[in-house]
Amino acid sequence: MPGIAKRSLAASAFALGLVLAGGAAAQTACEIKLGALGPMSGPAAQWGLAMLGAAELAAAEANARGGLQVGSQRCSVSVLSYDTRYTAEGAAAGVNNLASQGVRFIIGPVGSPEVTGAKPVATRHRLLMFANSYAKNAIGPQWPLVFHLGPGPSEWAPPIVRLAKEQFGMRSVAIVAPNDQGGTDIASVDAEVYRRHGIAATEEYYQRGTTNFAPIVTRLLASRPDVVDTASSPPGDAGLIIRQLRQAGFTGPIGRLGGPGTEEIIRVAGGIDVVRNFYWYEVAPTEDPRVRAISDEYRRLLNREPPENTNMWLWVVGARMTLRAIERAGTATDTGRVAAALRELPVEDPNLGRGAWTGQSFFGINQELSLPFGMGMILDGRMVGVRRIDVSPQ
Amino acid sequence: MHEFLTAGIIGISLGAQYALLALGFTLIFGILGVINFAHGGFYALGGYVAYAAVSQAGLPFPLAVLVAVVATAALGALYERFLIERLVDDHLATMMLTLGLYLVISTSLLAVFGPQSPEFSFPVKGTLRAGTLYLPLENLVVLAVCAAAIGGLWLLIYRTDFGRALRALADDRRVAMTQGMRPGLLFPLAFGLATGLAGLTGALVTPILALSPSAGDPVLVTSFLTVILGGLGSIAGAVVAALIVGFVEAYASVYLGGSTGALILFVTVLVILLARPTGLFGREIRGA
Numbered sequence: 001m002p003g004i005a006k007r008s009l010a011a012s013a014f015a016l017g018l019v020l021a022g023g024a025a026a027q028t029a030c031e032i033k034l035g036a037l038g039p040m041s042g043p044a045a046q047w048g049l050a051m052l053g054a055a056e057l058a059a060a061e062a063n064a065r066g067g068l069q070v071g072s073q074r075c076s077v078s079v080l081s082y083d084t085r086y087t088a089e090g091a092a093a094g095v096n097n098l099a100s101q102g103v104r105f106i107i108g109p110v111g112s113p114e115v116t117g118a119k120p121v122a123t124r125h126r127l128l129m130f131a132n133s134y135a136k137n138a139i140g141p142q143w144p145l146v147f148h149l150g151p152g153p154s155e156w157a158p159p160i161v162r163l164a165k166e167q168f169g170m171r172s173v174a175i176v177a178p179n180d181q182g183g184t185d186i187a188s189v190d191a192e193v194y195r196r197h198g199i200a201a202t203e204e205y206y207q208r209g210t211t212n213f214a215p216i217v218t219r220l221l222a223s224r225p226d227v228v229d230t231a232s233s234p235p236g237d238a239g240l241i242i243r244q245l246r247q248a249g250f251t252g253p254i255g256r257l258g259g260p261g262t263e264e265i266i267r268v269a270g271g272i273d274v275v276r277n278f279y280w281y282e283v284a285p286t287e288d289p290r291v292r293a294i295s296d297e298y299r300r301l302l303n304r305e306p307p308e309n310t311n312m313w314l315w316v317v318g319a320r321m322t323l324r325a326i327e328r329a330g331t332a333t334d335t336g337r338v339a340a341a342l343r344e345l346p347v348e349d350p351n352l353g354r355g356a357w358t359g360q361s362f363f364g365i366n367q368e369l370s371l372p373f374g375m376g377m378i379l380d381g382r383m384v385g386v387r388r389i390d391v392s393p394q
Numbered sequence: 395m396h397e398f399l400t401a402g403i404i405g406i407s408l409g410a411q412y413a414l415l416a417l418g419f420t421l422i423f424g425i426l427g428v429i430n431f432a433h434g435g436f437y438a439l440g441g442y443v444a445y446a447a448v449s450q451a452g453l454p455f456p457l458a459v460l461v462a463v464v465a466t467a468a469l470g471a472l473y474e475r476f477l478i479e480r481l482v483d484d485h486l487a488t489m490m491l492t493l494g495l496y497l498v499i500s501t502s503l504l505a506v507f508g509p510q511s512p513e514f515s516f517p518v519k520g521t522l523r524a525g526t527l528y529l530p531l532e533n534l535v536v537l538a539v540c541a542a543a544i545g546g547l548w549l550l551i552y553r554t555d556f557g558r559a560l561r562a563l564a565d566d567r568r569v570a571m572t573q574g575m576r577p578g579l580l581f582p583l584a585f586g587l588a589t590g591l592a593g594l595t596g597a598l599v600t601p602i603l604a605l606s607p608s609a610g611d612p613v614l615v616t617s618f619l620t621v622i623l624g625g626l627g628s629i630a631g632a633v634v635a636a637l638i639v640g641f642v643e644a645y646a647s648v649y650l651g652g653s654t655g656a657l658i659l660f661v662t663v664l665v666i667l668l669a670r671p672t673g674l675f676g677r678e679i680r681g682a
Contacts, residue, residue, distance in 0.1 A: 041501065042608045179653040203607030209612040212411070213601050214404040214656065215647030218397060236511045237603040247521050247530045267513040268604050284454030308510055 030075035032068060032332045034059055034319065035098035035127075036093060037108035037118065040083035043208075043234045045257065046309045047110045049081070051132070051259050053298065053307040054315030054328045055079045055107040060301040062323050071330040077323065084109055084180075088117025088147040095129075095340045104128065105326070105336055107319050110311075112138070112181040119143055128335040128342075130318040130369075132311075134186035134232060134258070139363045145339050149318040151370035153186050153390055156281050157193040157257050159389050160375045165197055167377070168253045170226035172200040176216065176241060177231040177258070179205035186232045189259045194229075213237070217244045227253050235261025239268025256280035260310045262376060273381040282374035284313040284352060285388035294351050317349045317371060347371065356391055396526045401648040402641070407533040409640025410540040411599050415613055416620035416632040417547060418591035424627030425475075425564045425584045426482060431492040433592050433617055434610025435499035436466045440593030441600030441609060442503055445514045455517045459597040466593025471586030479581060496610065503607035516601040529648055532602045543591065544633055550587075551629065560584050564627070623663050624673050633676030638662075 036055040038048030045367030059077040062068050066078045082097050084090035091114035098106060099121075105128050109118050112135035114125060122129045123143060131138060132149045139148045154188035164170070173194050188249045191201040202223055206216050220228055228245060230238035242254055242265065254275065256265070260283050269275050284291050294313050306312060325342035326332055343366070347355035359368030373388035408659060415437065422430045438461040447458035481487040516532040551557035559580055562570040567577060592613075619635060620639050624631025642662050647655030670676060 041504055041509075042611070043606060045504065045607070199428055202653060206647075207656040208657075209615070210652065211403075211609075211612050211616075212406070212408055214673045215401060216652050218400050218404065219650045219651060236606050239511065240604050248528060249526075251521070264510045268511045270515050271513075308508075328447060 003196045004332070024068055025308065025347065030070065030073040030332070031069070032066075032077045032105070032323075033098075033101065033103045033328065034077055034079045034154050034322070035094075035103035035106040035108070036079050036081040037094045037098065037106050037129075038081075038084055038110040038114065039086040039090075044086040044111060044306065045234055046235070046261065046264070047132075047311055048108070049088075050307040050309035050312040050316045051108050051119055051333055052079070052081050054312045055081075055319045056302060056307075057294070057312075057316050058107075058323055059297050061297070061320070064301060067328050068323060068328060068332075070332050076331060084114050084117075086111050086114060090114070090291065091118035092117070092121045095125065095127065099125040099127060105154060105315050105322055105338070106130065107315065108323065109133070112185055116181060119146055121144065128322070128339055130322055132315070133182070134189070135181055136185045136189070136362075137199075137361060139367050141365045142369075144365075145335055146367070147318070147339075148363070148368040149314060150368040150393060151358060151373065152362065152368065153189040153257060153281075155358060155368075155370060155391060156373050156389070157190055158196070160257060160279065160281055161193050161197050161199070163375055163387070164227075164253075164255060165199065167279070167379075168227065168277070169252070170199055172202075172203060172219045172223070172225045173223035173227040173229050173255065174202050174223055174297070175207065175229045175231050176204045176209040176220060178231055178237075180208055183208075183232055186258055187346045188230060190231055193257075210237070213241045213244050214248075217248050217250075221248055221250055225252070227255050229255035229257055230265075231256070232258030235259070235264040236268055239265040242269040242275055246394065251276075253277035253279065262310075263308060268369075272378060272383065276381050278376075278378040280376045282376045282386045283311055285372055285374045286310050286313070286376075286386045287374075288353075288388065290351050290353070313352065314371065317352050317355075318369060320349065321345060321347075321349030321369065343367065354390075396574070397648055399527055401644045403527065403529055404648075405641035405644035406637075407529075407640070408643055409447075409538065409612040409637035410537045411595065412616055412620050412639050413633045413636035414536075414540050414543060414591065415617045416624065416636050417544065418588035418595075420621040420624065420629060420632040421547075421591070422629055424586060424629070425560050426478075426581055427485070427491065427564075428478060428482065428488045428585075429485070430585075430588070431489060432473075432499065432616065433492075433589075434612075434614035435496040436470060436589040436592035436610075437596035437613045438503060438600075438605075438607060438610040439460040439469070439499050440466045440595075440596030441514070441605045442507060443593065444597035445600070445605060447511055447532060449512070452536070455601075459594065462593045462597035463590045465597075467586040467590030470589025471582040474585035474587065475578075475582040479578065480579075484583065485682040495613070500607050500610060507607065509607065511604050511606045514601045514605050536598055536602065539594075543594065544629075547629065548592070556580075556583075564597075617658075619663060622673060623666060625675035626673065628673070628675035631673055634674055643657040 036052045062077045067074045082094035112133040115131045115133040128145045130147045175187045177187040194201040274342040295306045310341045329337040329341035355371035358370040360366040376386040377384040443462040443465045444458040445463045447453040520531045522529045620635045624635030646658035
């Protein structure tokens with residue numbers, strides 16, 4: 001029996017060796033798996049699908065060049081996605097799921113609740129994460145592998161408020177947003193910026209999932225604000241709030257210092273005439289032909305229509321930068337070295353132009369990828385356009 | 395005073411919408427004993443069918459609403475006939491079947507129509523104004539349809555042979571079957587009637603609010619809350635509870651804000667259920 005056991009053991013070891021050798025041979029065809037983590041369904045789906053589209057475009061660009069040169073290997077790039085449904089628990093589960101499939105680099109998540117849920121798990125797995133969200137603690141010194149696709153409201157709100165005040169001369173604003181971290185973290189920063197510009201600001205929060213905003217609108221208008229700002233309310237909610245504000249007789253301008261989605265907001269509100277006077281933060285200078293060329297590149301490489309949401313144009317830079325950092329670090333597994341390479345990379349994108357690493361003053365760490373953004377405006381029911389605003393390095 | 399009256403008008407509008415939603419939900423439980431987790435899905439589907447009928451087929455809105463009702467009723471009836479019917483007495487299985495159907499509907503809508511809300515507006519525009527008070531005409535139309543639907547449903551259930559047969563099956567299926575009632579025919583019809591009501595609500599209300607593949611998520615929560623408060627299976631309870639939910643939501647949100655308003659609503663329901671655990675009209679819960 002001992003002899004049989006020894007022979008079985010030897011045979012098993014040999015078989016295991018063959019399997020491992022086969023695995024090693026397969027690994028010579030190097031593949032980098034990029035995780036795309038975000039809401040792919042539910043009210044925030046368009047933000048997540050824009051992020052997924054950006055990751056797929058960056059991967060397709062790399063593969064079209066013959067893959068990434070990582071040390072001595074030429075690696076193809078693939079994208080694995082996970083639907084968080086815009087929840088913290090969904091994001092945490094998603095990080096575990098992606099890590100179990102060999103993902104070391106994650107593009108996303110999109111919203112504050114997701115980022116809060118994903119960070120501890122990603123840190124435990126030592127994954128590099130390029131997150132968005134307007135959370136006040138989106139990044140920090142305690143999360144050295146988490147980067148932020150920015151700039152955040154602390155960067156872009158001041159110039160937009162200044163320009164809006166010049167245009168509309170408002171003295172008071174009522175800000176409305178969901179009552180979770182995705183709403184409160186940005187609305188409170190927006191309110192502070194308005195106040196710094198001499199504009200009285202009130203904050204009003206609603207339960208995410210609210211379907212009829214008529215009571216909220218009544219409450220908003222009780223304070224007789226000059227402007228109502230929909231902050232980071234999902235575009236569908238924001239459109240409905242605007243429509244119900246107009247039905248209630250509010251004629252003042254509408255602001256939106258929050259997530260993008262202007263086209264959907266106009267549709268849900270009932271048209272540009274209903275929206276009438278509107279200013280908003282746009283994640284990229286959307287009228288720049290070089291920026292719009294990203295969508296043409298998407299059609300060419302992926303042979304389908306790009307996601308509608310303009311967030312894709314910003315996300316693609318984060319995905320490209322991550323892949324460039326992997327090449328520069330010469331490793332697809334050591335995320336610490338890739339993070340170090342990423343911090344050293346100059347912020348310059350062929351489509352969005354030159355940006356800067358920011359975040360030191362607000363987050364305590366200079367890992368916020370700040371790129372030129374835009375301020376859009378509709379005046380008297382006419383689309384005026386998106387004005388380019390550049391960022392300065394810290 | 396202006397806010398008080400405005401909140402009252404909003405409460406009636408909300409209550410009417412919630413009543414339409416809750417009626418179908420409570421009907422299915424009352425007759426089949428099935429908790430239909432796909433109810434929100436039929437609401438969203440009704441909205442999209444009406445939207446497609448208007449924007450792609452070019453139908454006038456009233457006809458589009460009719461198409462939405464027929465489509466959602468037919469899908470509901472077929473689903474009951476070929477899947478739920480086989481496991482109708484297994485509560486866990488029917489829950490999973492309806493929850494699965496909801497996921498299939500919402501994901502299919504996402505795949506076909508995309509994540510963004512389309513432009514789908516109510517054809518009746520304008521707002522009635524009296525001083526600072528206002529009532530959008532579209533809400534008035536929904537109120538009228540809601541009243542007609544509630545009245546029609548009441549007549550159908552309490553004044554027709556079809557309704558008597560359904561109530562007999564709900565009361566004691568075995569005895570009803572010995573009297574010649576055929577659940578194989580009547581259950582799909584009842585299920586289709588309920589899903590058709592959800593489709594009607596979706597077709598009418600989504601152009602007033604917003605249409606998206608996930609529009610059914612909050613609908614399910616509201617419907618469930620309303621029918622639990624009214625007493626599972628009770629038509630009168632669903633209507634009364636819907637109005638209570640509408641008024642509490644409106645007044646609490648206007649005077650206490652969106653976050654606290656939601657809390658007050660749940661606390662109110664909790665207090666009522668502590669006093670009457672079977673709901674306001676709990677005696678009418680099906681006995682079968």
